[in-house]
Structures are given as C-alpha cells and as structure tokens.
Amino acid sequence: MTLRFYTVYLALFTFTEVATATNNAAWNCEQSKNGEWTCLNQGQANQEPAKPKIITTQKPPQAEQPAVATETPARQAEPVATQTTPAPAAVAEPAMQQASQPAAEKTLEPVAVKPQKPRVTYAENQKPTVETLPERSKPAATVAKNPGWTCQSGDAGNGNWNCNLVGPDPKGEAQPVADTETGTPWLTAFYDRQQERNFQILRGEFEQDPWQNCSNWSAKKRKITGTPGQSRENAATDVLSDFSEVFEGEILNFAGNVDLNRADQHLLADKASYDSVADTMDAQGNVIYSEDTLALAADTVSLSLDKDEARIRQAQFIEANAPFRGTAEVMYRDSKSLSRYHEASFTSCPPGNQDWIMHASRVKLNRESGHGSAKNAWLEFKGVPVLYTPYISFPVDNRRTSGLLAPTWSNTQRNGFDIAAPVYWNIAPNFDAVITPRYMQKRGEMLRSKFRYLTEASRGSLGAEILPDDQLRNKSRYSATFKDNTRFTEHLTSVTNLNYVSDKEYFNDMNNALGFQTNRFLPTTSYLYYSRPDVSISGGINHYQSVDKTITDAGMPYDILPRVNVNLSHNFDNMPLALAMENQYTHFYHTDLVNAQRLNLAPSVSFPLESSAGFFIPKITGQYTNYQLTNQTTANEPNSVSRFLPIFSADTGMTFEKQVSFGDKPYTHTLEPRLFYLYIPRKDQSNIPIFDTAAYDTNFYSLFRENRFSGLDRTQDANQITLAGTSRFIDSSTGLEPLKVSLGQIFYFQDRKVNLPGIPNQTSTTSNFIGELSGQITNHLSYTAGGQWDPEANGFSRGLAVLKYRNQPDEIFDIGYRYRRNTPNDQSSFINPLNNVTTQTAVGQTISQSDVSFRWPLAAGWYGLGRWQYSFNFGKTTESFIGIEKENCCWRLRVIGRRYINGATTANILAPDAKPENAVFVQLELKGLTGFGDQVDKFLQRNLNGYRPASYFED
Template structure:
C-alpha cells in the first residue's frame, strides 16, 4: 500500500514537471490530517488489541466497540473487527481508520491481509506527499493496486478547489507502470483538461503534455496587439535522454516549432535547443534560433565546455520568442580547462565568437583563441608565488578600423599574508612582461612591475545602539601601491576599461581592467571600517566604510582621489543603504546610490531608490501589497530623471490559495530609439503540478527587488 498512490503524484502533469526540474509548489502552513496520527507498535511479533467487547472462537477474534489492532506495520480501528489469526486476515466494518508508514485512510468496510487488502468507500491521505482524495474501492494484491472511481488533489484535506478524477487507476510496481482511464482535471468544479487514457512510470520520468503558456504583446513592426500561445509536450526517451517539443503560435507572425534535446553521460551532459519559423507573415523570411551546450569531464582534471548560439536575425527574441529580449549579443565559445589541485597547476584553451542582436550594439573584441597557464607555489608562513602566462589572439568584426593581433602576457606575483588578532599585513610584489604581435606586422612590448602593501588594525568594544547591546568593530586600513610610469600610447587596447571608484578598487592599486593599460600609481589609501553587531543574534545593525587615496604624484592636478563612503543600516523591518563618491576638488557629490526599504514579508514591502552614476540620474519605486489574504499586487518602476523616461515598468496582480494561483504581469522596457518592448504574461499554477509560465519568476525577481516571485 505504501507505493500505491503516492503513485508518484507524478501522475500526469506532476511527473513531467519533476523530470523537468521545475518544482513549483503552492503550499499552505495547515497540516490537517484525516484523523490524529497514531504511533505504531514497536513489537514486530505481536499485535496490540483492544475493544469494548471481544469474543474468541478458536483462532477467530470478534472485536466490537472501539476495536483497535496496532502492529509494527499498521494501525486499524473500526466499530467491528473480525480477526482470523490462521489466515492473518482482518475484516473491518464501520468508521474504519487505517494507517501505515505511508498512508492514512478511512472507509466503510475493509479486508486487510498481508499481501491482499481491499477498502470500500475510501478517503485517503498521504501526509508526506500531501496527496489526498477518495475512491469507491482500493485493492492491493501485493503486486498491483487499483483505484476505482478515484479523485485526488494536493490541496489540504477537506479542500477541493482542484481535483483530478479517473474512472480507474492501476499501479504495477513490478512493471514500474501506472495506467489511468478517463482522466479529468477540474478547477472549482469546472473541467479544464481531459485525458481518455494515460500511462506513466511510477519511478522516473514520463512523457506527456506540459501546461501551455499565454502571452500578449505589441508587435514591433506596426505596434499591433498580438498574442502568443506555447503548447509544450515532453518526451521521456530514456533515463538519460529527453526531448521537449513546443508549438509556438505567434498571432502576428505565424507558427514556430521549438525543440530541446537533453542527454546525460557518465561524465557530462549535452543540450541542443532549436526554434524554426518557416515563413514570417510580415517579413516573409525564415526565422530560427539555435542554442547548444556540451559539458564534458574528460577525466578528473580536465573538462570541456562548448556553447554555440546563433539566431537568424537581430529581432528574433523581440518579435518571435518574446523572451530573452535583453540580450545584446550571443557568445559562442569553446573552453578546454585543466586543473590539478595537488600540484596547484591550471591551464586552459578558450575561443569565442560573437553575434550582435538588437539595435545599436557595438561589436567587441573576441578571443580566438586564448591559452592560459597558471602555477601557484606555496611556501612557509603565508608566502605564496603565482606564475601565469596568457596568450590571446584578438579578432574584431570591423578589421579595417580596429587593430587585431596576438597579446602574450607573463606575470609573477609574490605575496605574503601576515595576520594576528590585532593586525594584518599583506605585502605584494608583481612583475610582468607583455608582447604584442600585430596583424599589421608591427611588434610592441612592455615590461613593468608593481609593489603594494595593505595593512589593517582590529579594535572592538561593547556598546549600545538604539538600546541594544552591540559589539562595535573598528578597522583602520592603510595601503600603499606603486607602479612606475610606462608610455603605453603605442599599445593597442583590446580589453581595458577604466575601473569604477569603489571602496574595494581604491585599495587594489589598479585603475583599469584587462591587461592593455597599466596606469602609473604612487598612492597611499586611507580607509576606516566599522560594524555594529548584535551581541545576541550576531546580526550587523550598522556597517560604515570610508576611504580616500592620496596621490603622491599629482594626477590631473589633484592630490587626493574622490572620497568613497558607504553606510548600511538595518532596524527591524527597515533598511537603509547608501553609497556615494564625493569630489573634494569641486566640493560636490559626483556619484551616489541610495535605497530605503520597508520589508514586512515578500508580499508586503516598499523600496525607494535614487542614484546618479555620473551620466544619468535615476529613481526607482518597487513594492508589493496584500489587497486581501489571498490577493496581492506588485509593481516596479525605474525612471530616468535626466530625460524623464521610464526605463522599465512592471505591474501586476496575483491570487494565491492553498491549491492554486494565478498571476498577470505587464512588462514594459525601453529598447532603442525610444521604443518600448511591451509584453503581458499570464501564469497559472496548480499546487503540486505545473506553472504555465515559470520563466516569469526570474524576470519579476530581477525587476522588483525583495519580491519573492514564487507563488507559495
């Protein structure tokens, strides 16, 4: 009986969802049972028997009035129980309660045997899987279980907002097979889905339909309203292989076929996804998309990763799939990596190519290929030496206006970590040689070294903050970094960008990312960190940071860098985060970002943000509010204050119950030329089964900070 209906609640849709690794469960805190849970006997040989009246005739026992049989395997209670000891059979009548390790049920009459049991007019409940329902009859012959006129749900006991009904369900654990006849899914008493015949595996994955997806949108060609329906079907080919086939009907463009094949190996996996629209109704062109991935462990130290992404045109995501609309480029790559932890040796060969998508995107340099070798040597007392060499061939789509060639960079870094309870010292010395072999036959090189030391002092004291006992830590920080001047005007710039001024970057001794630009540095950086930590909970109430660099060699006429400061305050449900960059020369704030939040829970919160990145001022308002116990609204807006344009706007409403949920969200985002991508997505969830649009979850959590988008 244990394996019968738990039957994998994977019955029908749920089995498919589990195979797809898309658990999406609406849960409730109520833990209702059919009857109070009983403690089974610990005596494996004997039965515990009790009743108001008992009669014994040979090996037959007739128990009447609150009759109970309790064993190590099951609990049985009824108005009347006839126990036949010779055949180990119990016949029960009236107000039956039965419980074993997996199931609880009530019925009118029952015959319980070790290998063959029958229950009539049954209500059943599997507490672990939360399945509950009723059946006209349940028969378990030890090999096969059958349920006649059965209905079940994953709603709490007594709630039937949605149910699955079947004329008959047969489960064969030996054949690992389940069969259901005339299956209907009902929501609020209304049939919404029907299967005349369905078969599935009791263990493992099954083929079958997934929930369809519905989206509405404004077509970018003529701003005409359209809708999209995705109807997916899942094929369980083998334990290590599956295939998802989806019909994507786009009202303004036509029908596209989408397929995704996955296969597991002993040492890796492969995924191949492809979309194809034979003829676009508007452009009259073929539209397609291909995305394949291969992850393979060649041995315990070597791994191969291949990614190939291509699309027929730049507007495919916006016009056909209505997903991944934020993609600006598709990167295809091959990466062969070796890592030996015992010898602290690693190496890799990497190559990539780029396809631009969307409008007004500029191509970047691509590595084709890049060879990297790294060796770490660990000495005594925290001494460490890192040797590395990386050789990269850079290519660009516009060869005429962009230099191309091969850069080879060799570097040795010597460090030592000295740390006590009172202070820490981290000296570092770095020397490197960079050579450029350009495609125009010119050769260029650079040799350079750098030195730095980072030091901290650790202080702490007990004090009080807002009436709470806290431990305050105080960490003065002083760092010196030196890199001599090198004229690098003749060197190409493949991958360097100016680093933003952050607290961490001020202490790094670097001004640029990448390897092409290494700026002169002769700086002393002062910093101060302080945390106020709750003595009981260990939570940090207030975290403060401030730092500034002093240029020993003036830079652009300045003796000091901008001041970088940050403060993070948490007071119960309120949090305040602030980071700023203050220009001491102009006596003004150059950049800043602030966020104030009140978070009661994931369905009741509000967040205000305001910032200036030096180029654009922006503000954001995000929140969710419960209109009723089951209905909540959510919204998020990010507005550019510089040009009075809403960059992104998300608004929606959701209904949640213990059994099902529905959500609708409008997603509006500026793309290019002041045009907007405007999409409305619908999501429908049956508890324990599937979400009709699980991709909406990640999008909402990205657009609305603090919003837990899973419908629970």
C-alpha cells in the first residue's frame, strides 16, 4: 500500500476569515418560515466565545460598548507569520435593526471564530508534536431540536432578538437548518431524519444518481460498472488529514478530517489507523466509505485488507446497481464473497421515501454461490406489517435459486376467489421447474407444473395441470403441452408445439378473465426446416382441437398429416431474369369429410426491370395441381382430379418527385402511379373439395394479388387491370409524412365464375373503389382512415377511421370507428386494426363498432387506463375495462375492473341475450423485491394498443 501524505495548513484560511469578519462586524442571520432566526458567527480570530444573553422587550436607557481584546497564542511548532488586523469596537446588529435602534438595549459580547488548526511536524526518529485539535462537530442522533444558536425576532416595534443555544457552541461553524418535514399519523418512519440525511450524503458519492429517472419505468437505466481489482492494486493511496504520525514505519495514524482516496475507493473519517505489517485499517467517527457500486456510513470500521475481512458497526449503505439502501447494527465481511448482517433493513425506495422496508434479525449473503438467506424477516408497507417469515432464502444476482415465488390471486364470477402459490425448483443449471398449487373457491384444488430445459442444441418446456374434481362439473379436467426448438446444424432446425386439453371449455373455465382463450382451435404442430441460398425445404404436421363448444365436428379444420414444401429460386446478376419453383405436397385428413393427397407444382419466370424512377416486372407461372381423393361422401365423384393453369401478370409503376413549400416550410411531394394486369384462363373447379381455402378480405394491397383466394383449392379466373396510385407529402426538415393518399380500383373484362361453394358468380365490371388516407401530424399524433365504395350497391361496404396519440410511455390515446357491411364473400374472422387481435364473427354479420383506449396521467403520479368497445348494431358494450395505476421509485400499483362477453361460451357475442361477465384484478409490485397479484402486463399489451411492458425499454 503506497501512501502520499499531505499536511493541511489553515493559516491563510483563518486570516481570510478574520479579515472578512472585521469588515462586516455583523451577524450572518437567516429567518426561517416559522419566524425563527439562525445566525452564523463571523467574529474575529482568537476571541473568547461569545456569551449571548436574552434581550428583554423593554428598552434600557443606553447600550454598553465593550472593547474586543485580541490574543495570539504561542505555537509549539515552527513559527508562522501572521498579520494583525484592527478589531471592531463591538459586534453590531443587522444593518436594518441598527438604523432603527441607534441605542441597543444590551449588546452581545464578542464571539471568537474557530481557532487556527495546527500542522503536524516531525523529524526522523522523533514523535510528532501536535497541538490539540478541536473536536469535529457530529450530527445529533435525534433532531427534535437542531444544535447551535436559534434566534427569534422580538417585538416588532423594538426589533429585539431572542436567542437560545442548544448543545455545544458551534463557534461559527455552519449548522443544518431545521427540518420542517412532518410525518403522517399512519406512517411511522423507520429511518430517522439523521439517517435520511446520511443516505443523502451517500447518494452524492456516486457520479450518477442511483435513483435517476426511477419513477419512469420506461427510462433507460445505465448500469454502474465496477472497477477492476488490478486497477486498485496499482493505484497510489492519497491521504489528507489534520494530523498524522508514524510509529517505527509500521503504524500510521491519521486524525482530523481524514480523507483517503485510492482509484474508485474513497474514505472519510475523524480518525484512521493503518498497520502495514498486519495489513489492517481501523476508522472511527463519522466514517463514510464508497466505491464504484457501494457507499456506506458507519460509526466504526475495521478492515483486514489481506484477508478481505471487515467489521462495520451502525452501518448505513447504498447499493447503486439495484438500487437499494439499508441499515445494519453490525456488518461482517468474512471473505470477498461472504457477508453477514445483524438487525438489518433495506428498501429500494430513494432517500426520503420509506413506503416499504424489509427487516430481518440476521442476513447472510454468499456472492460465490449466488444465494442469500434471512431469519425473522418481515415486510412493512406504508408503516403496516404485511408479511412475516421465520426463514427465507433468495438469490443475490441473476442466478436462479429454489424457493417460493410471489403468489397471485383474483376474484371472478366463474371461479370465485382464485389463488395460486408457485414454487420454483432449480434442478440444474440447464433444468428447472415451477410447481404451482392453485385453489379456486367454486371448483376446488388444482396442481400445475412446468419443466424447462436448455441444451447446446435445444430449448423447450413440458407442462401439465390437473383438477382432480371440478366441483361445478363433477369430473376431472387436465391439460398438457410440450414445446421444443432444436437446431441440429446451421441449416437444419425443428419447431414443435404439442397441446391437449380434456374438454372444449377447459381454457374458458380455467383461465382468469385476463387471459381467456381467444382462439377457437388449439393447434398442435411439428415442423422440420432446411434452408440454404436459393433452396428452402420444410415438412411437418398440423392437428387442431376445438376449444369452442359452438363448433361441431364437421366444422373442424382438416388435419395435415403431413405437409412438405420445396421452394427453389435463383436471380441472375448479369441479366434481369428470375427463376422460381414452388412445390407442395399435403395430406388432408378428416373423420367426417372427404380426405385427399394434394400435389401442387408452380414453376415461374419473371423479367424484373427496376430503377429508382420506376419498375416493370412481367411474370409467367404454370400451376399444376393433382388431388387423390378418398373417403368420398358423395356418390359418383371421381377419386382423382387434376388442374393446370397458366398465369400471366405484369406489374409496373413510376415515381415522380418535386419540392414544394407551404407557409415557408419545405416538403417533398411524390406521385406514384401503378398498373397491374392479370390474366388467368377460366377452368371449372367445382369438383375440387375445399380443404384449406378461403377468400381474402379486400383492401388496397389485395388489388395486386395474383389470386383472391388463400390456399390452393381455388385459382381465380381473371382478365383484369388495376389502376392505382399513391401520393405523399414528406416534411423535408423533420422526415415526417403528414399526408399519404392511396386510391385504386380493378376493372374486369369478364365475369368471375370460379368461386367458393355457395357463392354466386360475380358480374360487376369494377371492384370496390378503395381509398386509404394516413399521416403523421407530429411525432406523437397520427391518423389512419379508409373506405370502400361499392358501385353496385351505391354505398360504402367498408369504413375505418383511427386517431392515435403516442407520448410513450405515459400518454396513450386511441379512438376509432369501424364499419363493415355484410356481403356473401365476408370472411368468418377479421383483425381489429386498433390492437391486431383476431375476432371471430358470423358470416355475413354487419359490424358497426367504436373503440376507445387510453393511458393518461391524472394527478399526483396516478394514471388512468381503460378501453371501451361499443356496438352500434345492438346498442351494447362488447368489451370494456377501466383501471388506475401509480408508480414511483419503489412500487407500482394497478387496479383493473373488466366487463366482457366471452365468445368461447356465446355463439353470438352481439346477441341481445349475451350475458357479460365481471372481474376485478389488483397487482402490487415492490421494486427490487417482488410482486403480488395478477401479472397484467400481457393483458394490457394485448388489449391496450401502444402499451409496452417495462422490459421493452430495458437495454
């Protein structure tokens, strides 16, 4: 340990202080809000301490004017030159009071300033000679009254002073101003005011405030990186102190304002001693120690540097990375990795906030194993004890450890009071499991388990749950799931997702109202993928299980056992030529319908001519499809059906730009016309069953499809041309696009006779006229609107208008309206544009629906959030929730009430007799500790468009 010593000389400081007091010759006083005065003495050097007296409110006949005597004490060390300055005759009152009262009632005796501190001098083999140092002022343990002088103004007409001294005379040193904070009767502060002041001091030891932006969960949190141990070992240690001495070159003692620095380490103390032989250091009195991620204050600190051992009494500490702070009567550091705490407490709340505190009589932390434990631990929230445990173990870093997880609970009409208490089992570094006992008031006990694994090639999970006796249905119910992702080689991977439930209403009954099943079918899939440049091959199976009691067996989709895709493509660098071939083999299986093996081959060639000014892409495709049919449900139907169709398309477009100005603001205006021609000869396909095909919904981009059907069971007959165009205005200074307009329509040269079963031929000469409008007005405000005009019906068939405001993460607001007129070609499902959630509806159902969602600040850190969907067709609410949320630096609270109609139990959610369900959910998260209640992040992310969980904003 290398030490460099600096001796502090205070003569110049003392001389400057005396000169200032001589010129001012007055009290330096400040008046607090309650009318009390606090005065700091600015008197002369080497004077006797002042002896203020209580000044009466009656005027005496005259004021006394005692003289000031000045003495210069002899020094025991080497002489230091001093300068004599004339002293004032008396200490004057403040200037305003002196002007109004020429003759004071009584004068105060002169006050001496803090004596000059000595310097330490010593010669070789000689003990240093040291003058007595003034005792360092220490903050009082209790602050019912602050130490020092407190003066109150007297009678307004007399302008008198009423001064009192609490504790020792500060002798001119600055003292803390009285703290006027008051506690609430329902919150008893565990940390007193002096401890909170110490925490504020420790907070200032870090270059970056550990609680910076802590109340904003979306703010980026910069981690504080540690200093390498080698940097500390190679760094010199600098020590500043008022006094220092060395005994035989082995023991170094420092006293008076000890300030030690080495690399990132910083130590302040009244006294410190270092034994270079034993490599130990002791520090006493107002000790403050800090390093890169830790700062602590204590009465005494004993360090054994070579053994990395320490003992710290009456400690207060801040861990910056968490961040959290706490106290301990005694802290023991047994090694680099093992530490113990007696009568400890900690919280993640910043200094000044004690909303929650965890207490324990004994705490052990082992950073080598990543485990910690506590005895007699209890948690208080807002001063109220809420949880106690005689023993608890917990992780101290990101490594996993077995133990209890935070319980969840809710209350719903379907299950009553619902509580689950998960237990985490850390089996191995790459294996773990969560076992969750669950109790539902109306149904009984359930057991759920989930096993996870991770290997060099695979990762996945295996889950199962069972309800032995459902008291509402008088039967056992269960489910199982298996998920796996495996990478065999760089080019070969597999994805497996297997699921099974005991009955169709399982998810509807077992899920709570935050996560009920939105899909009508439970998929089971397993696929193998092989990919190389210009080649992609995949093969696998699809199976579906109904989880909607309204679906009959005949309405179930086909199982795919299996499906194989082989896609080939190649682009030539030296010529505008692209070759491709899409091949697919599928085996469709259904117990009640006709089965088939389908083979589809679709080679194509295109000649792409593209530049920045425009493009022209002609393309020719030959599509061959063959069906081998079995399990025919209709007599005299062929067992083999083939179809070959040539497809020709030509897509072309251009882009024009020019610079324009509106109100002295520059914009780039673009005009992008586009033509798309498609020809497919007509071929009767009515003898081909429907296995996986449906009609696409119409929008602007569907104007450029080669087939208006999804799947391969129908290929449309077409002789048509699409005329479309897009125009944009782009703000040249900001890059925003305040206006984008897209218009388009298809013109048919023949009737369309290839349709799905039950759909009549289409004889119109034009498609719907489609228009879409969108733009970003500001960085936070945007809009989208669209409409489709049906020329045959002479009315709108589609309509959409959405206004979005985003000021992440605090301010989110959406309001929209959606209209869809029933037509024979309508799909049985649609995607809500506000939240991208797929919703099932009856075929031909007209929809006229509004949707409003928001998250908005209210007051005092509270936020309101909610959503409301309303159907104008039936004059009823189909989905709504409302809630409040508050977050500060140490906790977050959410309360949500939901009213909804469950489509899994209601054939038509818009029917007049559809009954809504109600549910209430509460979540309390103590930052840095745990959370209680339902996890609503996923629910809000799915149902509140624009909402992002806190993990979204993490680095």
